[in-house]
Amino acid sequence: xxxxxxxxxxxxxxxxxxxSIVPLKVIVNDKEYIEGSFDNEIVVKALHDKEHVKTSQxxxxxxxxxxxxxxxxxxxxxxxxxxxxxxxxxxxxxxVAKDVLENDNxxxxxxxxxxxxxxxxxxxxxxxxxxxxxxxxxxxxxxxxIVKGSIIFSVNDLLxxxxxxxxxxLKAIVGSVLRVKPILRFKEGFLNVESKVRxxxxxxxxxxxxxxxxxxxxxxxxxxxYVDSFEYAKNMEKTLLALNNPKLSVKIKGILSPVxxxxxxxxxxGIYLAYK
Numbered sequence: 001x002x003x004x005x006x007x008x009x010x011x012x013x014x015x016x017x018x019x020s021i022v023p024l025k026v027i028v029n030d031k032e033y034i035e036g037s038f039d040n041e042i043v044v045k046a047l048h049d050k051e052h053v054k055t056s057q058x059x060x061x062x063x064x065x066x067x068x069x070x071x072x073x074x075x076x077x078x079x080x081x082x083x084x085x086x087x088x089x090x091x092x093x094x095x096v097a098k099d100v101l102e103n104d105n106x107x108x109x110x111x112x113x114x115x116x117x118x119x120x121x122x123x124x125x126x127x128x129x130x131x132x133x134x135x136x137x138x139x140x141x142x143x144x145x146i147v148k149g150s151i152i153f154s155v156n157d158l159l160x161x162x163x164x165x166x167x168x169x170l171k172a173i174v175g176s177v178l179r180v181k182p183i184l185r186f187k188e189g190f191l192n193v194e195s196k197v198r199x200x201x202x203x204x205x206x207x208x209x210x211x212x213x214x215x216x217x218x219x220x221x222x223x224x225x226y227v228d229s230f231e232y233a234k235n236m237e238k239t240l241l242a243l244n245n246p247k248l249s250v251k252i253k254g255i256l257s258p259v260x261x262x263x264x265x266x267x268x269x270g271i272y273l274a275y276k
Contacts, residue, residue: 002129004138005075007066009058009090010035011083011257012119013225019122020066024090024259025056032056035258043258044228044266053262057090063097067106077135080108081122081142086189087114087263107139112189115260116223116253117151117272149221149274150187152194152210154203156267200232204239207271211240211248219247219276225254227261227268236271249276 008014010023023035028046046053063080070078080098082091091110098106111118124145129138181203185194197206214220222240226233233252240250255261256270264270 001074002126002132003076004129004133004135005070005073005078006122006126006129007063007070007078007080007094008118008122009082009088011088011090011114011259012081012122013115013254013257014119014122018126020069022058022062022066022090022093024058024088026258026262027054027056028052033258038258040227040255040258040261043261047262047266055088055259055262057088058093060093060096060100063094064100067097067101067103071103071105077105077107079125079135079138079142080106081111081118081125082108083114083118084112084186084189085110086112086186086191088259105135107135109139109142110189111142112146113149113151113186113272115151115256115270115272116225117149117186117270117274119253120149120221120223120272120274121145145274147188149272150185151270151272152207153184153186153264154207154269154271155182155184155265200235203269204236207236207273208239208243210273212243214273214275215243215245215247217275220249221272221274221276222248222250223272224250224252225256225270225272226252227256227264228266229269232267232269236269 007020010021026033029051067078080094082094085091094108111121125138125142128141181197182193183195185192197203211220224233224236237250237252
């Protein structure tokens, strides 16, 4: 048994029972939904109907309970990974919880990414911890993973991100041209409009070119997630598999968490790219 326990927030989309998961909330027309206990279709419908959708981060006491649970399971050290502080203040609740417990055997790390990116970092960290590595070795490994990857979001428009304060209106101007699909890169805590392409085929080509360039340097991991179009994600997967490169690992990881979906908007897709 590994000696390190893990706590994450619900935006990771992690489904294993070996980790304590602290849920965020989605609020639709003043009705609260706890992430992990409802179907993402509620958010998709709300976005489609142009209803008021917002999100809420966890209270510190929820992290206190999660930390205590991991120690009760027998772990000597607990590592808490959170969605990027550039997208959510979730990490603040974790830091307050650590102060409340006054326990130096709790380490809190900002993954500086989100969704499938955060989930990939968690999965790799668990594997590494299971090799019997020390807490400091696992912490160092996690920090190495963070700088190796970034997540690209393809969205139908940028208004949802602007409305929720995740992107400035100035940066959103690029998405105002008809039929343009904005490409956003989220890397090490910063979200920027990286490019604009024409239609879905433009998105597929852009990502394929990015992966092809990365493959000239090392093995590459790609994880795909989506808001409401599995077909969109499947076509992205097919495009990358067509590269027929043994150094490339591609997987569709399912639907974006409701909280992330609420900010990305309809037609959104996330593609995590990382060096292995």
